[in-house]
Amino acid sequence: MQDKSTPEEFDVVIVGRGPVGATLANLLGLCGVRTLVLEREARTYHLPRAVHFDDECMRVFQTIGLAEAILPHVILSPGMLFLDAAGRMLLDWSRPQTLTPMGWHLSYRFHQPDLEDVLIGGLARWPHVTLRNRCEVFALDQDEHGVRVRCEDLSKGRLSEVRAGYVIGCDGARSLVRRFIGSGMDDLGFHERWLVIDVLLKRARDDLGDYSLQHCDPRRPATYVRGTGMRRRWEITVLPDEDSQDVAQPAKVWELLSRWITPADAEIERAAVYTFHSVIAQQWRNGRLLLAGDSAHQTPPFLGQGMCAGIRDAANLAWKLASVIREGAAPDLLDTYQSERLPHVRAFIELAIRLGGVINTKAIEAGLAAGEARENAPVKLDVKKPLLGPGLEFGDLPLAGHLAPQFTLTDASRSDDRTGYNHVLLVETAAALSSRLMLSQAGIKILTSDDANDLGPWLREHGIIAALVRPDRYVRGSARNEAELDRLIAAIAPPTQIPSAQAPSAA
Numbered sequence: 391m392q393d394k395s396t397p398e399e400f401d402v403v404i405v406g407r408g409p410v411g412a413t414l415a416n417l418l419g420l421c422g423v424r425t426l427v428l429e430r431e432a433r434t435y436h437l438p439r440a441v442h443f444d445d446e447c448m449r450v451f452q453t454i455g456l457a458e459a460i461l462p463h464v465i466l467s468p469g470m471l472f473l474d475a476a477g478r479m480l481l482d483w484s485r486p487q488t489l490t491p492m493g494w495h496l497s498y499r500f501h502q503p504d505l506e507d508v509l510i511g512g513l514a515r516w517p518h519v520t521l522r523n524r525c526e527v528f529a530l531d532q533d534e535h536g537v538r539v540r541c542e543d544l545s546k547g548r549l550s551e552v553r554a555g556y557v558i559g560c561d562g563a564r565s566l567v568r569r570f571i572g573s574g575m576d577d578l579g580f581h582e583r584w585l586v587i588d589v590l591l592k593r594a595r596d597d598l599g600d601y602s603l604q605h606c607d608p609r610r611p612a613t614y615v616r617g618t619g620m621r622r623r624w625e626i627t628v629l630p631d632e633d634s635q636d637v638a639q640p641a642k643v644w645e646l647l648s649r650w651i652t653p654a655d656a657e658i659e660r661a662a663v664y665t666f667h668s669v670i671a672q673q674w675r676n677g678r679l680l681l682a683g684d685s686a687h688q689t690p691p692f693l694g695q696g697m698c699a700g701i702r703d704a705a706n707l708a709w710k711l712a713s714v715i716r717e718g719a720a721p722d723l724l725d726t727y728q729s730e731r732l733p734h735v736r737a738f739i740e741l742a743i744r745l746g747g748v749i750n751t752k753a754i755e756a757g758l759a760a761g762e763a764r765e766n767a768p769v770k771l772d773v774k775k776p777l778l779g780p781g782l783e784f785g786d787l788p789l790a791g792h793l794a795p796q797f798t799l800t801d802a803s804r805s806d807d808r809t810g811y812n813h814v815l816l817v818e819t820a821a822a823l824s825s826r827l828m829l830s831q832a833g834i835k836i837l838t839s840d841d842a843n844d845l846g847p848w849l850r851e852h853g854i855i856a857a858l859v860r861p862d863r864y865v866r867g868s869a870r871n872e873a874e875l876d877r878l879i880a881a882i883a884p885p886t887q888i889p890s891a892q893a894p895s896a897a
């Protein structure tokens with residue numbers, strides 16, 4: 391029976407409570423946006439899916455005040471080695487074990503249910519954020535005022551509806567929200583079946599210094615990922631004439647694993663065939679409906695960047711939604727979400743496809759595919775983060791579209807904890823800033839060389855006197871002189887002032 395009472399109203403409804411939906415909900419919570427998360431399942435899915443995230447993701451988790459809670463659940467990844475069929479190293483994708491300019495390590499491995507539990511637990515801090523499990527959305531009707539969201543409450547066995555200013559589809563590869571947006575998919579050409587096997591070791595094993603491994607054996611390429619604790623994953627190519635059901639049967643799984651382990655070493659937690667795709671939705675926004683995460687893009691896993699891309703979506707989108715909803719910014723701002731994020735995620739997917747090619751090739755081709763053939767194998771692989779696509783940056787100025795570093799404050803704390811999820815002006819000294827008051831009224835934080843010793847050298851290294859950094863930590867513009875600084879400041883629409891997650895306060 392339909393509930394006839396006036397529908398509840400939310401600024402944002404998020405469909406899907408996976409890592410991307412839960413991160414977005416935490417960011418919106420931080421911004422004081424009234425948010426409802428609707429999830430079809432009752433509880434966190436207990437099996438691993440994503441297993442890797444990077445320094446930029448950890449910085450987002452820091453922004454939502456959950457990095458410390460996540461740290462006990464992760465291990466640092468030393469990287470991944472690419473071996474040929476004879477075990478010779480083709481590519482060395484080692485990661486530095488020092489902190490990156492993001493203020494975190496480059497590469498973390500994790501067990502997805504652990505991460506989801508922390509992210510979902512974090513929602514309880516925001517009184518204006520509600521999570522409803524076992525609610526399956528089936529219809530979205532938008533008009534000029536908002537969206538009517540209809541769902542089936544699976545626990546109560548009845549239909550209900552709410553009103554939302556915006557609906558964000560964090561609802562995965564088979565997204566319902568994408569269907570309502572009416573978006574087609576751009577196909578980047580990679581579609582392969584792989585058998586994904588998660589095991590729990592019964593005894594410790596020698597893990598080549600904890601590296602993950604790509605076995606570049608053209609007969610049957612395979613990936614080995616060293617997980618947290620006793621968790622290990624193998625991803626093994628399914629050959630064209632093999633049946634997906636047959637290959638996932640225990641006897642066949644153990645036969646395929648026999649090169650590495652036997653039933654005496656481990657128990658199988660899950661073995662299933664997945665088809666890895668490389669697709670990007672053509673339209674990420676239609677009015678009040680938007681996509682984030684796998685609903686917007688899917689990548690082969692070889693870079694460990696699938697979930698990272700979704701977390702970046704959340705960080706890019708949340709402050710823009712907050713600006714539109716709470717500060718009256720023009721909704722066109724939301725169009726910069728796709729224009730900025732799509733080229734970035736496309737670059738990562740294309741690199742993952744090239745790496746997938748490497749796994750099928752021999753040494754010399756591996757070097758060429760990495761763009762860096764050298765006299766002596768192995769080739770060292772260094773993955774550079776792509777730039778943001780065109781959007782809000784002042785394109786003619788240095789560093790626009792790059793990530794800004796996180797600085798160490800004079801009291802040894804991290805600068806993002808001081809500045810929060812806000813715009814920040816980085817300047818050598820604030821004394822000469824005539825617009826200081828206006829900046830602070832507009833919620834733009836100021837960080838100077840007096841606050842952080844490493845700030846001045848960074849500005850000078852790039853030949854600039856100031857940089858304007860967005861809440862998602864990307865440089866919006868910079869200034870080489872006073873005139874450019876005035877231009878930069880004049881161009882900023884007053885953004886929302888949002889507290890640091892260290893001291894949350896509801897709107």
Ligand SMILES: O=C(O)CCc1cccc(O)c1
Nearest residue numbers: 442467602613691692693694
């Ligand atoms: O860098 C790592 O340790 C793992 C990256 C990764 C994760 C999942 C699949 C894959 O092929 C690579």
